[in-house]
Every structure is written in structure tokens, then in C-alpha cells.
Amino acid sequence: MSDxxxxxxxxxxxxxxxxxxxxxxxxxxxxxxxxxxxxxxxLLWKELAAGTTEERLAARLVEEYGIxxxxxxxxxxxFVAGLEERRLLVA
Amino acid sequence: xPQPVATAFPEPSVERADAALWERxxxxxxxxxxxxxxxxHRLVAFAAWRxxxxxxxxxxxxxxxxxxxxxLMAPLLLGHVRAACDAELVLxxxxxxxxxxxxxxxxxxxDLDLLVRDAAAVQRSLLDAGFVVVGDERxxxxxxxxxxxxxxxxxxxxxxxxxxxxxxxxxxPGFDExxxxxxxxxxxxxxxxxxxxxxxxxxxxAHGWAHRPLGRLASLVDVAAMLEEADRDEAAAIADGWGxxxxxxxxxxxxxxxxxDASRPVALRLWARHLEQVREQTVLENHLxxxxxxxxxxxxxxxxxxxxxxxxxxxRPAPGEGWRRKLARSRRAVANASTSTSEHEAAxxxxxxxxxxxx
Numbered sequence: 001m002s003d004x005x006x007x008x009x010x011x012x013x014x015x016x017x018x019x020x021x022x023x024x025x026x027x028x029x030x031x032x033x034x035x036x037x038x039x040x041x042x043l044l045w046k047e048l049a050a051g052t053t054e055e056r057l058a059a060r061l062v063e064e065y066g067i068x069x070x071x072x073x074x075x076x077x078x079f080v081a082g083l084e085e086r087r088l089l090v091a
Numbered sequence: 092x093p094q095p096v097a098t099a100f101p102e103p104s105v106e107r108a109d110a111a112l113w114e115r116x117x118x119x120x121x122x123x124x125x126x127x128x129x130x131x132h133r134l135v136a137f138a139a140w141r142x143x144x145x146x147x148x149x150x151x152x153x154x155x156x157x158x159x160x161x162x163l164m165a166p167l168l169l170g171h172v173r174a175a176c177d178a179e180l181v182l183x184x185x186x187x188x189x190x191x192x193x194x195x196x197x198x199x200x201x202d203l204d205l206l207v208r209d210a211a212a213v214q215r216s217l218l219d220a221g222f223v224v225v226g227d228e229r230x231x232x233x234x235x236x237x238x239x240x241x242x243x244x245x246x247x248x249x250x251x252x253x254x255x256x257x258x259x260x261x262x263x264p265g266f267d268e269x270x271x272x273x274x275x276x277x278x279x280x281x282x283x284x285x286x287x288x289x290x291x292x293x294x295x296x297a298h299g300w301a302h303r304p305l306g307r308l309a310s311l312v313d314v315a316a317m318l319e320e321a322d323r324d325e326a327a328a329i330a331d332g333w334g335x336x337x338x339x340x341x342x343x344x345x346x347x348x349x350x351x352d353a354s355r356p357v358a359l360r361l362w363a364r365h366l367e368q369v370r371e372q373t374v375l376e377n378h379l380x381x382x383x384x385x386x387x388x389x390x391x392x393x394x395x396x397x398x399x400x401x402x403x404x405x406x407r408p409a410p411g412e413g414w415r416r417k418l419a420r421s422r423r424a425v426a427n428a429s430t431s432t433s434e435h436e437a438a439x440x441x442x443x444x445x446x447x448x449x450x
Contacts, residue, residue, distance in 0.1 A: 020164060
């Protein structure tokens with residue numbers, strides 16, 4: 001079980017990314033894989049670029065979309081886990 | 092709210108060319124005596140990528156960073172093009188070539204070249220969809236593609252081609268022939284076609300030759316990258332069928348000399364020595380190229396005629412130029428014979444449109 005208060009951030013050393021048409025387009029330079037997000041993913045991505053915690057990310061989803069906090073926490077966990085699997089986050 | 096996701100785009104359906112090729116290209120770039128040489132051959136981004144891969148680069152050169160941004164935006168832009176018209180679209184060069192390089196940052200491009208059956212109709216559809224024409228209208232008059240079109244927010248333009256750029260030695264293949272040979276593009280946008288590697292390698296060689304015979308290393312490296320994936324005999328047969336047999340054989344021989352251990356063809360000994368030394372062509376080499384490159388592209392009787400026509404053209408004053416001025420220009424060219432063409436042109440105040448080489 002991950003700690004939702006742990007500080008996390010996108011790895012600047014291997015990601016090139018930009019915002020276009022409401023989405024994030026990113027290039028994982030090490031794995032040579034392109035990534036794209038949907039608009040809610042964009043929100044999380046930008047927070048992660050600045051450095052944040054899962055707890056704060058979930059709060060941002062609640063604030064922006066008015067969803068249930070538990071659902072927000074689940075969605076954040078899933079999003080963060082996907083990036084962790086690709087080794088795109090640092091603590 | 093849809094669940095937030097970060098998904099990977101589909102992997103390109105091609106293999107990036109073998110690492111050994113890029114090692115050989117890297118060794119060639121290392122021969123450059125100056126950064127100007129690397130720039131003249133359009134290999135700055137490749138050199139920056141390589142330095143980074145070897146742990147020597149502190150940062151990434153602007154060209155390499157721009158190349159990454161463009162690679163990210165190209166599929167989006169192609170999506171807009173696809174949505175704007177239902178014509179058959181064959182993507183040439185750019186993303187197709189870049190996908191064969193070791194990294195998007197190593198092979199920049201600034202436009203998307205689309206070959207279509209009815210260029211005017213496709214251009215109209217793009218303009219109706221919000222694209223706007225850019226560039227000086229005079230620059231694009233009577234050439235193989237229409238004026239570039241730009242969509243706000245994108246760092247690259249689209250060029251709609253009626254035909255591929257082609258050297259004067261033969262007629263370019265028609266759209267239907269190229270479409271019939273086409274395969275799905277590496278760009279993850281449904282309905283975008285591209286040429287198979289063998290066809291594409293020959294087309295890039297033709298394009299490069301039409302700009303300037305054996306002019307830049309970047310063009311030869313593009314051909315080499317495509318050729319890694321192609322059957323050489325098939326490519327040679329395609330070139331013969333398109334009336335480009337000699338151009339193709341000269342191009343491949345140059346590649347095999349520069350990136351392998353083939354013996355030097357005459358061209359590399361006479362007028363394309365700048366390739367091996369990774370520097371700009373000198374004034375003398377430039378003249379020799381104009382006079383003699385026909386011998387590497389045409390049958391002997393046509394090559395002889397081409398040489399005579401070009402020498403005669405170079406010896407006469409340009410339209411509107413008197414003999415006095417012509418003689419002064421010739422004296423300066425002789426004095427600057429070993430100077431790079433760009434330095435010589437700067438000295439005589441000759442300016443090219445910035446995108447002339449890209450047309």
C-alpha cells in the first residue's frame with residue numbers, strides 16, 4: 001500500500017512533454033515511447049510536474065470534477081501506479 | 092469525469108535501423124573539423140543526440156529539442172489533416188524517416204509532405220478547415236508542391252504535393268503507382284499511407300539529387316536508414332524502372348564508401364569530397380558538381396550535352412548582368428575557389444530565400 005502523503009514528481013531527466021488541445025503529449029526518452037493523457041490525466045500530470053502527493057492529487061480531482069473523494073483516490077492511485085510502472089516518477 | 096489515464100501510443104510498425112549503422116554515422120560526424128560542417132550537412136541534431144547517448148552532452152541542442160516537440164505534434168496535426176479531407180494521402184519523408192533513426196531527437200523535420208492525387212482540392216479542404224497559407228507565394232510558383240499551410244498552435248507546416256521532387260533525368264512516378272505500392276504509415280493516424288522502405292529510399296535519393304547531387308550527408312543517411320529495411324535488389328529495380336538507375340547506383344556507392352569500406356566513386360574523388368570531410372562544398376567543387384554530376388546520372392551522350400550546356404551557362408552573364416560584372420564575379424570565384432560556397436555567396440552579397448533548400 002503506497003503512502004498517499006509521499007512526495008512524488010515526474011522525472012524531468014527522461015520526459016519531454018507539452019500540452020496541446022487539452023491533452024498532454026509526452027515522450028519517454030529512455031523507453032522511446034510516446035504517451036498521451038485525457039483531460040483529467042492532464043490535470044494530474046501538471047500537478048505531478050510541479051511535485052505533489054497522491055492526497056493532493058485526489059483533492060484536485062474532487063475540486064475540479066466534484067467527484068466522490070474515495071473514487072478520486074482510487075483513480076489517482078491507478079494513474080500514479082501506471083507512471084510508476086514506467087519508472088516515470090521520483091519521490 | 093472519465094478516469095484519468097496516460098496511455099502509450101502504438102509502437103511504430105517499423106524497426107529502428109541497426110545500431111551499427113548509427114555507430115558508423117557517428118564516426119563520420121566525428122570527422123567534421125568544425126561545427127559549421129556538421130550544420131551544413133544537417134546533422135546537428137544527430138550529433139547532439141549521440142553526444143547525449145555517449146554521456147558527453149550536457150544538454151540537448153535546440154535542434155534536437157525542437158525535433159522531439161515536432162515528433163510529438165506530428166500525429167496530432169496529421170489527425171487534423173485527415174479530418175479535413177477524405178482524399179488518399181501518402182506521407183513522404185519526415186516522420187517516416189525519423190522513425191528509422193535511433194531517436195526522434197536525432198532526425199528533425201519542419202513539415203509534413205503529403206502526396207495526393209488532386210493537390211488543389213486537398214489544399215482547399217485544408218484552408219476550409221482553418222489552415223492558412225504561409226511563405227512567399229513566388230517561392231512556390233510552378234514547383235512540385237503548393238504553398239505550405241499552417242494550423243495555429245503547431246510548430247510544423249503541411250505541404251501538399253502534386254508529385255515528388257524529382258531530378259531532370261526522368262519523369263517522376265505517378266500518384267496511382269505510388270499509392271498502389273503504399274503501406275500504412277508509422278504515424279498512428281488511421282488512413283495515412285506511406286511508401287515501403289525500398290520505394291521510399293529511392294524517392295529520397297531522387298529528392299536529394301534534385302536539390303543538389305550528393306549535396307548533404309543528411310540526405311544520404313536518410314537513404315541508408317531506409318535501405319537497412321529494404322531489399323537492395325528490389326530498390327535497384329525500382330530505381331531502374333523510374334529511370335534513375337545511375338543516380339541510385341551513385342547514391343548507394345557513396346553511402347557504401349562513407350559508411351562502409353567501398354572504394355570511392357569518381358564523384359567522391361572529384362566534386363563531392365566535402366562529404367567525406369564533413370564540410371561545406373567549396374566554390375570549385377560546386378562548379379565541378381554542376382558541370383560533372385550529369386555523368387553520374389545520365390547516359391554518356393546526355394551527360395556530355397549536360398556538361399556543355401552547364402559550362403556555357405556558367406560562362407555567360409546571368410540575365411540582366413553585363414559582361415563587366417560577370418567578369419568581376421568570375422575573377423572573384425576563381426580567387427575564392429577553395430572558399431566555402433556560403434562564405435563566397437556572402438562575400439558577393441548573394442542571398443537565398445531562407446527555405447530555398449527545403450522546397
